[in-house]
Amino acid sequence: MSETARAPETEPAEGVSLETQILTVTVSLLSGRSVQVPATASTALGEIREEAARLLGVPLASLVHADGSGVDEQQTLADAGLDLGQPLQALVRTTIEVGDLVKVEDGVTPSYGWGQVKAGDVGKVHSIEGRNVSVHFPTHSGWSGKLDEMELVQAKEVRKQPPKSTIDVGCIVKVREGVTPRYGWGDVKPGECGKVVSISGDNVVINTESQSGWSCRLDEIEVVEAVGPEPEGRAGLDVGQPPQALVRTTIEVGDLVKVQDGVTPSYGWGQVKAGDIGKVHSIQGGNVSVHFPGNSGWSGKLDEMELVQAQEAPERSEIVVGCIVKVRDGVTPRYGWGDVKPGECGKVVSVSGDNVVINTESQSGLSRGIRGWSARLEELEVVEAVSPEPEVTVKVALLSGRSVEVSTTASTSLREIRAKAAHLLDVRLSKLVHADGSMFDETQSLADAGIDLREPLQAVVRNCELQVGDMVRVRDDVENPRHGWGSVQRGDHGRVTAINEENATVNFPSQSGWAGNIDELELC
Known part of the structure; x- marks a missing residue:
């Protein structure tokens, strides 16, 4: 496709600007199926892909030119300079991601059992850990299975299923038979009915005879008695006056x-x-x-x-790289004291999510080739603040075409940028690479690496060998694990009990619940 080809410059109808004129974009699959997507010159290509996926009823990974090269989906239709006389090509996504609708593959008996799920049931993927997947089915929230035993369900297949009664405030509901509520029964009894008093996202608050203000999930309940739609101009309201907002009084996760x-x-x-x-x-x-x-x-x-x-809430001094900090009085650090003493001050050398790495006089990463002492943000307080660095945006792209923008600073290490990108993309990334496939030195800061921010960083997805239940040990080439040895000694074998992004929790004979970085471990 010619890079100079532009969208046809047709004269808009009288009184209609080019920005708002409705255009038609044809999106075609490799199979030959196509759909026409209405858009304007200011519509982003990513939005066009999402609408095409909805109309076609298939998940689309990316839009590509006729020669197979990718398009920048953040560009608008006008900026991309596309020839609307030619269809955009779209690639169908076959990998399963968080948020997808899935079912157990036909003819497969799940390795971890059916639980309360039946063959053909459709659920939404909640999380993916290595080769395992957690799915919220209507009859079993938090069901666990193996990723290679699941298959994607297209939106059109879901529409063939009988529609579910709409759950709204005022409905009389009960917990579905065979379902154990994720937040527990409290004082509510199986089969007991109650009235929905609030809905926030997937969470519902219900008043029952046994417990007022009981919380559960939308997919755990069913309607016993529905409420009819309210007529326009609700009774008791002066439609000439704006309604007043109600303040939520129930407590939810994150509050x-x-x-x-x-x-x-x-x-x-x-x-x-x-x-x-x-x-x-x-x-x-x-x-x-x-x-x-x-x-x-x-x-x-x-x-x-x-x-x-x-x-x-009182404003907390912002903890950024360069700050001088200490552990708050009375706090015992979750990752242990290491060689650090209560009251000792140190300089923050990196911040990643809720984790902070600090160089102190007693424990530093400068002389021993390690990353310094690790602690949690909420365990620290600022002794001497620094002006935060200006933020820059780094685009990290997968080979599949998916990408994410990471907000960071010039002094942030490439390793931390990879970790942030992995969190946003919800995949495990093994490394960042140059366009020619050669690896970066991820200990370098963004500034020291001399990266051109106009070009995306390429990232490689890691096929994690570790999974819950594996026996592991600390690799021989690791001098000091990032979170410390604790009571564990070199050569000790332990069993993985949990994996969270780049970290694993391991039960060793000498220490249960030891935390370490996946890259520091190997299978026994």
Whole structure:
């Protein structure tokens, strides 16, 4: 396709600008099937791909030129300079990703069992860990299976299934038969009916006779008695006046909370003080787990907590590379003290998600070829702040054509950029490479590597050999694991109990729950 070919410059109808004039883009599959997508000159190619996927009923990986070269899907139709007389080619995606609709392959008996799932049931992929997948089916939320036993379900296949009654506020509902609610039963009994009082995303709050304000998931319940649609101009409202917003009072995962004033927590204060504010990590029935700055994973009762509005939360000094920090008084670091002493100050050398690497006088990565001492953001406080570096955007692209933009700074290491990209793409990345396939030195900062930010960094997906249940040990060439040895000794064998992005949790005979980086481990 000629790079100079432009969209036809037809005269718009009188009173219609080129920006809003409706154009027709033909998107064609390699099989010959095609669809016409309405768009404007300012529509991004990525949006055109998504609409074509919806109309065709198939997941599309990317749009390509006739010669197979990729298009920049962030460009608008006008900027891309496409010849609308020729169809855009689209590649069908066959890999399974988070958010896809899937079912167990026909004729396959799942290795981990059916649970409450039946052959032909369709569910949404919740997470992928190595070769394992977690799927939310209507009858079994959080079902676990093997990735190679699943198959993608096209949108058109789902439409053939009988429609499900719409769950709305005011509906009378009950838990579906055979389903165990993810957040627990609380005081609610199987088969008990209740009224929906609020819906937020996939979460529902229900008032039943046994428990008011009980929480569960949308896919765990079914309608017993539906409510009819409200007529236009709702009764009791002056349609000439704007409606007032209602403030949510129920507590959900991710909310900021504190212990209610005057309440002594049933499970004790731990290292938390009255008035401390933390973020809700999980809710199980009437219990809640909260990450407080002084106590990560603190447990309490849901009815002893109260919501804190964002504007009430005190601003925390921003921890960035170059800051001088120390561990907050009374906090025991989750990854252990190592050689660091309480009250000792150190300089932040990297920040990745909630993890921070620090060089202190007692433990530094400068002299021993390691990355320094590791801690969590919420465990630290700033002693001496620095002005944050200006942010830059780095585009990281997979060989499949998928890409993501990572916000970072010039002093960020390429390894951390890879880790952020892996998190955003929800895949494991083994390395960043040049266009010719040669590897970068990922210990270098973005500035030192001399990368042209106008070109995307190429990333290679790692086929992770480790999975939960494997026996592993620390590799012989690792002098000091990033999170420390703890009670583990070189040569010890342990079993992997969890994998989270780049980290693995391993139960060794000498230490249960040891945390290490996947790259530092090998199969026994």
